[in-house]
Amino acid sequence: MSEVEQAVADAHRREWAYVLAATVRVTRDLDTAEEAVQDAYVQALRTWPGDGVPARPGAWLTTVARRNALNVLRRRKTLEAKLPLLVEPEDTETPDIDPDTIPDDRLRLIFTCCHPALAQEAQIALTLRVVCGVATPDIAHAFLVAETTMAARLTRAKKKIAAARIPYVIPSADELPTRVDAVLTVIHLLYATGHTAHSGDDLVRDELTGRALDLARMLRLLLPADREAAGLLALLLAHHARRTSRTDAHGRLLRLDEQDRSAWDGDLIAEADRLIVATLKAGPPGRFTLQAAIAALHAQAPSYPETDWPQILTLYDELLRIWPSAVVALNRAVAVSMVDGPQAALAEVEAIEHDGRLAGYRYLPATKADLLHRLGRDTEAAVAYQEALVLSDNSAEQEFLTERVTLTKS
Amino acid sequence: MAQNMAQYAVLIFERETPGGVADMPPEVMEAHGQLPDRIAEQGGRIVAGMALEPSGTATAIRGDVVTDGPFIETKEALAGVFVIEARDLDHALALGKLTPIMNGGVEVRPLIGFDVVEVT
Numbered sequence: 001m002s003e004v005e006q007a008v009a010d011a012h013r014r015e016w017a018y019v020l021a022a023t024v025r026v027t028r029d030l031d032t033a034e035e036a037v038q039d040a041y042v043q044a045l046r047t048w049p050g051d052g053v054p055a056r057p058g059a060w061l062t063t064v065a066r067r068n069a070l071n072v073l074r075r076r077k078t079l080e081a082k083l084p085l086l087v088e089p090e091d092t093e094t095p096d097i098d099p100d101t102i103p104d105d106r107l108r109l110i111f112t113c114c115h116p117a118l119a120q121e122a123q124i125a126l127t128l129r130v131v132c133g134v135a136t137p138d139i140a141h142a143f144l145v146a147e148t149t150m151a152a153r154l155t156r157a158k159k160k161i162a163a164a165r166i167p168y169v170i171p172s173a174d175e176l177p178t179r180v181d182a183v184l185t186v187i188h189l190l191y192a193t194g195h196t197a198h199s200g201d202d203l204v205r206d207e208l209t210g211r212a213l214d215l216a217r218m219l220r221l222l223l224p225a226d227r228e229a230a231g232l233l234a235l236l237l238a239h240h241a242r243r244t245s246r247t248d249a250h251g252r253l254l255r256l257d258e259q260d261r262s263a264w265d266g267d268l269i270a271e272a273d274r275l276i277v278a279t280l281k282a283g284p285p286g287r288f289t290l291q292a293a294i295a296a297l298h299a300q301a302p303s304y305p306e307t308d309w310p311q312i313l314t315l316y317d318e319l320l321r322i323w324p325s326a327v328v329a330l331n332r333a334v335a336v337s338m339v340d341g342p343q344a345a346l347a348e349v350e351a352i353e354h355d356g357r358l359a360g361y362r363y364l365p366a367t368k369a370d371l372l373h374r375l376g377r378d379t380e381a382a383v384a385y386q387e388a389l390v391l392s393d394n395s396a397e398q399e400f401l402t403e404r405v406t407l408t409k410s
Numbered sequence: 411m412a413q414n415m416a417q418y419a420v421l422i423f424e425r426e427t428p429g430g431v432a433d434m435p436p437e438v439m440e441a442h443g444q445l446p447d448r449i450a451e452q453g454g455r456i457v458a459g460m461a462l463e464p465s466g467t468a469t470a471i472r473g474d475v476v477t478d479g480p481f482i483e484t485k486e487a488l489a490g491v492f493v494i495e496a497r498d499l500d501h502a503l504a505l506g507k508l509t510p511i512m513n514g515g516v517e518v519r520p521l522i523g524f525d526v527v528e529v530t
Contacts, residue, residue, distance in 0.1 A: 117499055164520045165416050167498035175500075 007053040008044050013214065015058035016133035021105030022062045024168070026069045030130060030158055036069035037061070037133070059099040106131070107222050108168050110215075114183040115166045122157040123186050124193075129154055132211050142193070142204050180223065184232045184288055187215045191236050195243075196394060213240060227279045231289030234275035238295035241268035253400040257304035269299045290319040309338035326357040330367055342374040362391035366401065373408055382408040415495040417457060417521040418502040423486035425513035430464040434512070441510035449494060454505045459492030486514040493521065 001009070019040065023033040040061045054060040113126040125143070128134040140150035160166065171179040194208025216233040223229045245259040273296050279289050294315050301307035316332035329352050337345030349368050358364045369384035382405055389401040427433035446456045465480040465487040472481075480487060496502035499518075506518045 115499075117503070165498040165502075167500050169498075169500075171500070 002049075004048045004053060005045065007048065007057065008041060011044065011057040011061060012041055012133060015061055017106045017109060017131045017218065018058055018104065019061045019065050020130065020133070021109045022099065022102045023065045023069050024109070025102065025105065026066050027073065029162070032069060032072055033065075034130070036072060037065045039068045040065035056099075062099040062102065104222070106218065107170050110183055110219070110222075111171055111179055112161060112166060112168050114179070114186050115161075116179075116182055117164060117166055118157050118160065120186070120189070122153055123182070124189060125150060125153050126157050127186055127190070127215070128211065131215065134207075134211065138207070142208055180226055180228060183219065184228055187212050187219070188232060188235070188288070190215070191239070195239065209236075209240065209243065212236060227282055228286040228288045230275050230279045231286055231292050234272040234279070234292035235288055235295055237268045237272035237275070238292060238299045241265040241272070241299055247396060251396055251399075252403075253396045256298065261301075261303070264299060269296065272296050273300065285318070287319060287323040290315050290322075294319070307338070309335055313339050326352055326355065327361070327363075330358065330361075330364060333367060333371075337371060337374070342371045346371045346375065360391060362388045362397075364388075365391070369404065369408070373404075378408040415455075415497060416502070418494055418496055418499075418506075419519045419521055420492050420494055420502075420506050420509060421488060421517040421519065422490040422492075422509060422511070423484070423514045423517065424489040424511065425485065426464055426466075426487050426489075431461065438510045438512060445508060445510070448508050449505050452501075452505060452508070453497070454501065455495040457493040457495055459490070461490040462488060489514070 016037065020033055020037045023036050024030065027033040027036065043064055044057070044061060048054070110127065110131055113130050114123045118126070121143075125139055128139045128142075129136060136151050136154060137147045139154075140147040143150065145153075170176075191209055191212035194205045194210075194212060213236050216229075216236050219226075219229045220233045242259065242264050245254065245261070245263040247253055272292060276289065276293050276296055279285065280293070285293070294312055297308050297312050297315075313332070313335040316328065316335050320328050320332055330349065333345045333348040333352070336348055346368070349364070349371060352358060353364060353368070365384045365387035369381045369388060372378070372381035372384060385401050385405040385408060389398060389405060392398050392401060449456055465483075468480040470477050470479060470481045494502060494505050496505055499520075502518050502520075506516050509516050
């Protein structure tokens with residue numbers, strides 16, 4: 001990649017959302033704005049090699065994209081037929097105004113894409129396409145669906161935004177906490193999808209986790225007073241710090257106690273820790289902050305047995321109190337096993353099993369198998385590993401579980 | 411229609427009771443009566459409204475075949491429809507939440523051509 005190509009790629013990653021949001025002010029519809037912004041990046045690739053990379057690429061791209069948009073609008077006679085977004089009209093005759101005076105509309109863009117009236121899979125796809133500027137075929141590839149399926153999903157969502165008048169606004173104060181939670185959930189799911197991507201697909205994995213991290217940083221910047229936005233960023237950082245040690249050279253999944261802790265990224269862990277400390281001081285923690293605190297304790301522990309398990313268990317107790325989910329209860333059981341022993345934890349896991357809410361969730365039999373193995377009940381452990389294996393659709397996990405089945409059977 | 415307002419249908423789905431409307435508690439009845447005022451207080455407007463007899467009184471026509479009952483059998487049956495004016499979906503959802511509901515919910519759906527349709 002040449003220097004200019006790299007500069008354009010960087011500007012794409014860093015500025016896309018800002019440039020698009022500024023262009024929506026001119027077009028008042030997403031599709032036209034997307035095309036205009038896409039064209040601006042093509043123009044950058046063409047002109048920057050001769051003219052040099054502008055001092056402020058974002059301002060350059062915003063000015064060009066808005067000019068493109070205005071030209072399209074002037075050419076288009078059927079403007080009235082377009083389904084508009086609800087944007088306050090701007091003086092569209094002056095697209096060349098100083099880009100510094102255009103308000104930052106990225107939050108509106110994010111809240112529109114993650115509106116609860118849209119299905120969650122549509123929210124995720126829209127966020128990648130609209131906020132991150134990821135091309136539709138790449139999104140389809142990441143979510144293992146056909147390109148046409150993904151294109152249809154995006155079109156349907158955009159149609160609903162326009163036809164149902166999903167407003168292009170920052171939600172009112174009373175709605176804000178639930179709406180922010182929806183956005184954070186989308187970003188978290190995006191990261192989780194990348195995190196558990198098939199082992200051979202490093203590119204997909206890095207793309208999705210990287211985008212999720214960018215989004216979490218963006219949200220943190222745009223909502224500096226929101227504690228959960230800080231919590232989510234800290235959570236992703238604590239995971240990201242450990243990303244390279246999750247598998248061995250052959251792509252085999254490693255358990256936390258087998259991972260090479262010297263490979264963990266100390267800078268990212270320290271950044272997560274600073275965020276968590278500041279957030280905990282600011283008020284009662286939400287679910288993302290508590291998860292981040294748990295992840296950070298793992299990341300800071302010198303070894304698996306030397307982890308501060310009692311503190312982790314306390315955090316899980318609090319997490320379960322504010323977020324009574326069966327998955328949290330299952331993860332808490334692992335902490336119980338390290339504090340009170342595997343027998344106590346097994347009782348908790350069996351209670352969750354009988355409750356039935358986690359039927360078909362592969363980590364339930366996998367956790368149960370580990371506890372049985374630690375109790376020396378290998379015959380039962382092998383059955384449980386086998387059960388988890390049947391439920392897994394991820395090759396790295398399957399390999400790991402097959403190994404465990406063999407180990408416990410022998 | 412007020413400047414820049416959109417129209418939405420609010421479809422009411424309720425678990426049906428043997429006596430139909432007669433089973434409706436008086437306070438729910440009263441809440442329905444107050445709905446136009448409450449919607450107006452929040453800057454919206456009810457344009458039209460209708461309540462339906464129980465689905466047992468419905469007759470479906472499919473092609474040439476006439477059958478007893480509603481077109482689609484559902485646990486919660488369509489019990490009524492009203493049309494509101496709202497600024498956007500968030501506003502329409504806030505207004506839809508004011509609907510008195512016993513054992514069901516509502517569906518909020520935009521109407522086609524809301525910027526031109528005039529219902530008086």
